[in-house]
Amino acid sequence: MNCVLFKQRPDQTVFKAGLCAEMSSMTAPLYDPMKHAELLASYCLDAGAGQRIQVTATTLALPLVEALHRALLIRGARPVLRLEYPGQQGDFYRHASAELLDSLHTGDLADMEYTDATLRILTPQDAVQGSDPERRARHTRTLSPVAQLRSQRRWCVTLSPTEAGARAAGMTLAEYQDFVARAMFLDLPDPTAGWAAVRERQATLIERLSRADMVQIVGPETDLTLRVGGRVWANSDGKRNMPSGEVFTGPIETSAEGHIYYGLPTSVGGQAVSGIRLEFRAGRVVSASAEVGQDVLLASLETDAGARFLGELGIGTNYGIQTPSRNILFDEKIGGTVHLALGRSYPETGGLNLSALHWDMICDLRGGGTLSLDGEVFQAGGVFVG
Amino acid sequence: MNCVLFKQRPDQTVFKAGLCAEMSSMTAPLYDPMKHAELLASYCLDAGAGQRIQVTATTLALPLVEALHRALLIRGARPVLRLEYPGQQGDFYRHASAELLDSLHTGDLADMEYTDATLRILTPQDAVQGSDPERRARHTRTLSPVAQLRSQRRWCVTLSPTEAGARAAGMTLAEYQDFVARAMFLDLPDPTAGWAAVRERQATLIERLSRADMVQIVGPETDLTLRVGGRVWANSDGKRNMPSGEVFTGPIETSAEGHIYYGLPTSVGGQAVSGIRLEFRAGRVVSASAEVGQDVLLASLETDAGARFLGELGIGTNYGIQTPSRNILFDEKIGGTVHLALGRSYPETGGLNLSALHWDMICDLRGGGTLSLDGEVFQAGGVFVG
Numbered sequence: 001m002n003c004v005l006f007k008q009r010p011d012q013t014v015f016k017a018g019l020c021a022e023m024s025s026m027t028a029p030l031y032d033p034m035k036h037a038e039l040l041a042s043y044c045l046d047a048g049a050g051q052r053i054q055v056t057a058t059t060l061a062l063p064l065v066e067a068l069h070r071a072l073l074i075r076g077a078r079p080v081l082r083l084e085y086p087g088q089q090g091d092f093y094r095h096a097s098a099e100l101l102d103s104l105h106t107g108d109l110a111d112m113e114y115t116d117a118t119l120r121i122l123t124p125q126d127a128v129q130g131s132d133p134e135r136r137a138r139h140t141r142t143l144s145p146v147a148q149l150r151s152q153r154r155w156c157v158t159l160s161p162t163e164a165g166a167r168a169a170g171m172t173l174a175e176y177q178d179f180v181a182r183a184m185f186l187d188l189p190d191p192t193a194g195w196a197a198v199r200e201r202q203a204t205l206i207e208r209l210s211r212a213d214m215v216q217i218v219g220p221e222t223d224l225t226l227r228v229g230g231r232v233w234a235n236s237d238g239k240r241n242m243p244s245g246e247v248f249t250g251p252i253e254t255s256a257e258g259h260i261y262y263g264l265p266t267s268v269g270g271q272a273v274s275g276i277r278l279e280f281r282a283g284r285v286v287s288a289s290a291e292v293g294q295d296v297l298l299a300s301l302e303t304d305a306g307a308r309f310l311g312e313l314g315i316g317t318n319y320g321i322q323t324p325s326r327n328i329l330f331d332e333k334i335g336g337t338v339h340l341a342l343g344r345s346y347p348e349t350g351g352l353n354l355s356a357l358h359w360d361m362i363c364d365l366r367g368g369g370t371l372s373l374d375g376e377v378f379q380a381g382g383v384f385v386g
Numbered sequence: 387m388n389c390v391l392f393k394q395r396p397d398q399t400v401f402k403a404g405l406c407a408e409m410s411s412m413t414a415p416l417y418d419p420m421k422h423a424e425l426l427a428s429y430c431l432d433a434g435a436g437q438r439i440q441v442t443a444t445t446l447a448l449p450l451v452e453a454l455h456r457a458l459l460i461r462g463a464r465p466v467l468r469l470e471y472p473g474q475q476g477d478f479y480r481h482a483s484a485e486l487l488d489s490l491h492t493g494d495l496a497d498m499e500y501t502d503a504t505l506r507i508l509t510p511q512d513a514v515q516g517s518d519p520e521r522r523a524r525h526t527r528t529l530s531p532v533a534q535l536r537s538q539r540r541w542c543v544t545l546s547p548t549e550a551g552a553r554a555a556g557m558t559l560a561e562y563q564d565f566v567a568r569a570m571f572l573d574l575p576d577p578t579a580g581w582a583a584v585r586e587r588q589a590t591l592i593e594r595l596s597r598a599d600m601v602q603i604v605g606p607e608t609d610l611t612l613r614v615g616g617r618v619w620a621n622s623d624g625k626r627n628m629p630s631g632e633v634f635t636g637p638i639e640t641s642a643e644g645h646i647y648y649g650l651p652t653s654v655g656g657q658a659v660s661g662i663r664l665e666f667r668a669g670r671v672v673s674a675s676a677e678v679g680q681d682v683l684l685a686s687l688e689t690d691a692g693a694r695f696l697g698e699l700g701i702g703t704n705y706g707i708q709t710p711s712r713n714i715l716f717d718e719k720i721g722g723t724v725h726l727a728l729g730r731s732y733p734e735t736g737g738l739n740l741s742a743l744h745w746d747m748i749c750d751l752r753g754g755g756t757l758s759l760d761g762e763v764f765q766a767g768g769v770f771v772g
Contacts, residue, residue, distance in 0.1 A: 049485065050486075052491055052493055059445050059448070059469065062471055065471060066473075066477070069471075070477055070481055073478065073481035073482050080493075081470065081474070082468075083445065083469035083470070083471070084467070085452055085467075085469070087452075088452075088455065088467070092455075092459065095456055095459035095460050096459050097459070099435065099436055100462070105500065107466075107496070107500025110493070110496040110499075111493065111496070113493075115493065
């Protein structure tokens with residue numbers, strides 16, 4: 001099956017055909033914070049009267065945060081804005097006492113208990129050097145009960161385009177804003193119609209995946225098998241991730257056998273890690289290395305017992321995102337890639353892994369690789385064939 | 387008694403004597419956010435290990451907020467930053483549903499319950515037009531339990547200089563930053579030494595005030611009597627207000643008789659109100675008018691039962707602040723002025739008034755007026771003589 005979503009959107013084809021080169025450089029920017037805010041408040045969060053909705057962002061996302069605050073108020077919700085200054089996390093990890101890193105305050109847990117839904121707005125910043133990965137992993141472990149509570153409520157993660165994000169993607173800010181807008185369907189008159197089409201196509205993929213038990217991923221320096229029989233495949237249609245375009249499940253925790261190479265760069269807590277190689281035995285990481293950021297990788301594996309086990313197998317379906325932008329929210333959706341996350345499972349998949357960590361790592365099969373279901377090729381060279 | 391604090395600070399005299407006119411225009415700005423943050427974390431908040439300290443500010447105060455976050459972390463405290471975007475309050479009052487205005491969420495109360503100390507950083511903004519005073523008063527009433535809890539913990543209010551603040555004060559930003567720095571003693575090598583001197587001199591004033599019962603204020607369009615016998619006078623030495631320089635008490639709630647004209651402009655919730663005239667009978671406001679913002683005044687008086695009674699009588703002692711800057715934190719400290727607040731008392735003064743409102747209004751006695759204690763003149767024309 002081929003699932004080239006964007007090429008099949010007739011309105012966009014017509015729109016693009018109408019452009020000549022000169023007009024292209026004169027068109028208004030596709031990214032509109034108000035349209036983004038409206039999509040988040042209505043489609044993603046389904047914000048209703050009286051709901052206490054926590055929005056976390058750095059001040060780099062102010063235009064979006066302001067528009068969202070108004071959109072949530074107008075819907076009768078109770079927005080709770082949690083703005084951070086850029087670099088606040090870095091300051092925290094540099095200066096926090098051991099007590100702060102290791103002990104959770106009742107007040108921080110209570111804050112999440114009284115929250116109906118959360119939205120985290122990513123604002124890509126330049127990688128922070130010198131932040132201690134061990135201190136970060138300790139604190140992630142401390143915050144585990146908050147993460148646990150958050151995962152039991154409605155939640156969504158999105159991104160507000162920043163200068164640093166554009167740099168990481170190798171684009172100008174204007175190009176990056178357009179890229180972000182297209183990935184979220186903000187260039188369509190009704191973005192929710194685009195997401196409805198995604199949901200429909202992914203349902204077809206899930207029909208086949210749900211009948212499978214053994215998954216084998218073969219690619220460059222990669223030969224890994226996993227079992228997924230009895231687990232539930234989720235249809236990620238832009239409600240929890242904006243943008244989205246993936247189907248995912250929680251593999252059986254003790255099933256992973258073999259080795260995998262993650263070709264796309266990733267990051268954890270703002271620190272770049274790339275060229276990751278993992279080896280699994282009975283589901284557990286028994287060997288790990290990274291070309292960049294190996295200390296971060298090794299510290300993360302020590303977060304807790306669940307950090308060495310997989311919590312997610314995801315398959316990207318968004319062929320509208322073609323190039324990696326060094327941001328996991330977008331990169332893991334690239335059509336033709338698969339991602340495997342170390343750490344916490346999503347309970348709705350039937351996954352049982354508990355961890356404070358959830359770290360997605362991406363394996364690109366587009367250059368030549370296969371994903372097989374019970375011995376039958378489902379995807380080859382990044383294209384669905386099953 | 388004359389309490390001209392600044393003229394008596396020898397280090398400043400020496401410093402100033404060393405300056406010639408050319409050097410003066412070349413000197414570095416007096417306002418340093420890091421020095422301000424250090425004073426707040428150590429002297430004002432006395433932040434200690436593990437204390438959960440909530441800092442509220444708009445993003446206009448970012449340099450101060452960042453420095454403070456680091457200073458609090460270094461002292462082992464748990465900073466909880468509550469950043470707002472400029473105009474967030476205005477958006478809230480414009481768009482919030484009736485349910486939001488009228489009902490307090492348990493989560494917002496819990497947040498304050500788990501807080502050891504609060505710091506509010508004022509960031510003067512241009513007055514917001516069109517915000518409905520009645521909606522604001524309703525919400526202030528709703529937040530009353532939070533305000534009540536906050537007042538029972540350690541708290542401090544300070545100000546970060548902004549462009550709008552400078553405009554309101556009729557200064558350039560650079561002049562305003564210097565004005566703010568001087569009022570907080572940030573121009574001294576050790577600001578806490580300056581505040582120790584304030585405390586000492588104010589103790590002498592309190593010695594006399596504590597023996598008084600009947601206070602009479604006579605000035606332009608003003609003749610008001612109050613009783614304070616048995617109440618406690620507080621020595622405001624910069625711990626709760628930075629800057630400070632005032633002594634205050636809670637007058638006996640039913641004692642105010644007469645009328646008063648507040649010559650200095652004031653504001654409530656960012657809305658300018660000036661030329662206020664109040665008439666009191668048995669402690670209660672029976673007649674009220676304002677030359678500007680009368681609707682705001684009348685709506686505030688309806689906040690709750692306590693809003694028509696006085697909660698504070700304060701006497702400014704800071705002769706380093708000579709000119710009003712249209713900001714209550716500074717204006718009420720002006721040496722030679724008295725202020726009377728409608729609404730909530732400070733419990734430590736023995737004041738009993740309960741209200742969601744606490745609105746300071748300033749009466750300038752420097753142009754010719756007296757404050758007498760049991761018939762004996764204590765202050766005349768703005769100078770302490772008692």
